[in-house]
Amino acid sequence: MKKNLQRLDLIFKNEHDSEAILKKTFGRTDDDVINDLISSGLKGRGGAGFPTGLKWKLAAETQSDEKFVICNADEGEPGTFKDREILSSVPHKVLSGMAVCAKIIGAKKGYIYLRSEYNFLKPQLLRVIDEFHDLFDSLNLDFRVEIFMGSGAYICGEESALFESMEGKRGEPRNKPPFPTDSGYKNKPTVINNVETLAHTYSILKYGADKFKDLGIQDSRGSKVFSVSGDTPAPGIYELEFGMSLQKFVDDFGDGDSKAVQVGGASGFCVPRKRFNKTVIGYQGKLRGTSLPTGGSMMIFNSSRSMYNVLHNYLDFFVEESCGQCTPCRVGTQQLLLGIQAVKKGEQPSSYLNKLLDLAEAMRVTAKCGLGQSVANSFSSIVENFKEEMIY
Amino acid sequence: MAEVKQLVKGLADQHGRTMESLLPILQGIVHQEQHISEDAMVEVARELNISAAQVYGTATFYSFLHTKPLGKYVIRVCKTITCMMHGKNQVIKELESVLKINLGETTHDGKFTLLETNCLGQCHKGPAMLINDEPYTELTPEKVREIIMKYKHQEISAN
Numbered sequence: 001m002k003k004n005l006q007r008l009d010l011i012f013k014n015e016h017d018s019e020a021i022l023k024k025t026f027g028r029t030d031d032d033v034i035n036d037l038i039s040s041g042l043k044g045r046g047g048a049g050f051p052t053g054l055k056w057k058l059a060a061e062t063q064s065d066e067k068f069v070i071c072n073a074d075e076g077e078p079g080t081f082k083d084r085e086i087l088s089s090v091p092h093k094v095l096s097g098m099a100v101c102a103k104i105i106g107a108k109k110g111y112i113y114l115r116s117e118y119n120f121l122k123p124q125l126l127r128v129i130d131e132f133h134d135l136f137d138s139l140n141l142d143f144r145v146e147i148f149m150g151s152g153a154y155i156c157g158e159e160s161a162l163f164e165s166m167e168g169k170r171g172e173p174r175n176k177p178p179f180p181t182d183s184g185y186k187n188k189p190t191v192i193n194n195v196e197t198l199a200h201t202y203s204i205l206k207y208g209a210d211k212f213k214d215l216g217i218q219d220s221r222g223s224k225v226f227s228v229s230g231d232t233p234a235p236g237i238y239e240l241e242f243g244m245s246l247q248k249f250v251d252d253f254g255d256g257d258s259k260a261v262q263v264g265g266a267s268g269f270c271v272p273r274k275r276f277n278k279t280v281i282g283y284q285g286k287l288r289g290t291s292l293p294t295g296g297s298m299m300i301f302n303s304s305r306s307m308y309n310v311l312h313n314y315l316d317f318f319v320e321e322s323c324g325q326c327t328p329c330r331v332g333t334q335q336l337l338l339g340i341q342a343v344k345k346g347e348q349p350s351s352y353l354n355k356l357l358d359l360a361e362a363m364r365v366t367a368k369c370g371l372g373q374s375v376a377n378s379f380s381s382i383v384e385n386f387k388e389e390m391i392y
Numbered sequence: 393m394a395e396v397k398q399l400v401k402g403l404a405d406q407h408g409r410t411m412e413s414l415l416p417i418l419q420g421i422v423h424q425e426q427h428i429s430e431d432a433m434v435e436v437a438r439e440l441n442i443s444a445a446q447v448y449g450t451a452t453f454y455s456f457l458h459t460k461p462l463g464k465y466v467i468r469v470c471k472t473i474t475c476m477m478h479g480k481n482q483v484i485k486e487l488e489s490v491l492k493i494n495l496g497e498t499t500h501d502g503k504f505t506l507l508e509t510n511c512l513g514q515c516h517k518g519p520a521m522l523i524n525d526e527p528y529t530e531l532t533p534e535k536v537r538e539i540i541m542k543y544k545h546q547e548i549s550a551n
Binding site: 075076077078079080082083084115116117118119120147149150151152153154165166167168169170171186227228229230231235236237299305309310313314315317320321323 | 410411412413414415416419433443449450453454455457471472473474476479509510511512513514515516517518522525526527
């Protein structure tokens with residue numbers, strides 16, 4: 001396998017100095033730590049990319065008798081498995097991040113919302129949490145962490161649906177604003193971060209903001225953990241520098257016959273071969289070409305694969321996982337699926353695909369939450385780039 | 393009914409009687425009984441002092457909470473595209489033939505239920521499945537046969 005891209009070893013580096021890092025960090029002022037996080041350029045690694053330092057700052061500034069820190073481990077995006085690996089091999093980094101956040105915003109309670117598919121991780125996680133409770137006591141930090149198990153709902157990875165779920169309700173997203181830093185779990189100010197984001201804060205606190213900022217480009221700083229699957233000789237989890245070109249990625253991980261890469265899972269974008277060298281992996285910014293944000297899911301397809309089957313699989317997924325609350329998403333996902341089936345069977349002319357593209361765009365504008373809005377990402381990018389495969 | 397009552401009361405004692413306890417209680421019922429019966433839902437509603445409709449609403453939203461009886465071992469095979477590309481359909485066929493049931497059904501002895509599920513987060517080791525909480529990866533028809541035999545033997549020696 002070629003190695004154009006440098007493999008990094010920040011997140012998975014075997015280092016166990018949580019106590020020293022927490023001591024050092026608690027000795028600094030909160031403003032100092034927050035400024036460090038902001039200047040590191042760390043953004044949410046779940047895919048949405050909100051600046052982490054700013055999120056903590058907003059929650060710290062909100063006045064309330066009760067606040068919460070939540071680690072979002074409801075990793076449900078198809079093709080993503082990095083959070084499972086982080087929680088099984090370096091859970092102490094995640095818990096250290098939660099502890100620093102709790103101290104800064106003034107939270108006494110933290111939760112790890114763990115998807116039920118990862119139930120098998122719970123016993124070992126509970127042991128680490130117990131060790132950390134002792135550590136918190138020795139550092140005079142009044143903070144307790146619990147695991148809250150999900151029950152198999154992709155939508156609960158959306159932060160407000162996750163709160164609803166913890167409150168015993170159906171996992172239906174709320175309207176925003178208010179944002180979680182004002183009104184989150186139990187309508188109290190809440191910081192909710194992805195597993196990987198919290199693990200990155202450990203590296204920043206240990207090695208400094210500059211070291212993190214040295215990695216990546218422009219608006220996309222640091223490293224990112226990618227989940228690589230599909231037609232690749234080397235499936236697995238890789239920590240790579242942000243801002244890489246997709247061409248280089250495919251040169252390293254493809255099987256020599258890569259036709260397309262789905263960046264960001266079912267809710268992400270499909271990039272065809274002809275655009276590999278024009279695409280950069282990172283947050284939307286002033287990059288040249290197209291930049292694609294991602295939670296880290298990279299599914300590679302070679303030329304033996306039918307992109308119709310790929311899209312059909314994604315739409316099946318969305319039909320099942322749409323919470324059903326808003327009409328554009330509930331009905332739209334079903335109609336998109338019926339639509340491509342009808343075109344494939346010849347019951348509708350190929351021009352019908354244009355109507356379906358319009359429908360997908362309407363969903364992007366009118367759906368209530370990120371799930372319904374992002375169906376158009378994969379739908380439009382697959383249909384537009386592989387039209388023949390949809391028809392014949 | 394008396395048993396369900398005891399179970400729900402025990403879970404409410406353990407997890408509390410607020411709305412925040414609802415999901416953990418429902419998960420506890422599924423852990424014991426594989427599904428949440430109507431009797432159980434009514435009982436939960438009574439313990440938490442909320443309407444049964446509210447319990448029903450939550451219980452029917454989540455794919456890992458079932459309101460119809462399931463087998464003792466619930467097999468969930470990942471149906472996401474990457475597992476499909478690596479032979480998920482052959483795995484399902486083998487399971488159907490070993491268990492003598494179709495996808496979505498439960499064996500007559502009430503031991504095994506065969507379902508498909510969305511991404512299990514094991515894409516680099518697909519095809520993957522869960523049997524209750526236990527993940528199994530890099531499945532082949534032969535491997536699947538062995539795994540099921542292991543569970544069947546376990547059942548026989550337990551009796």
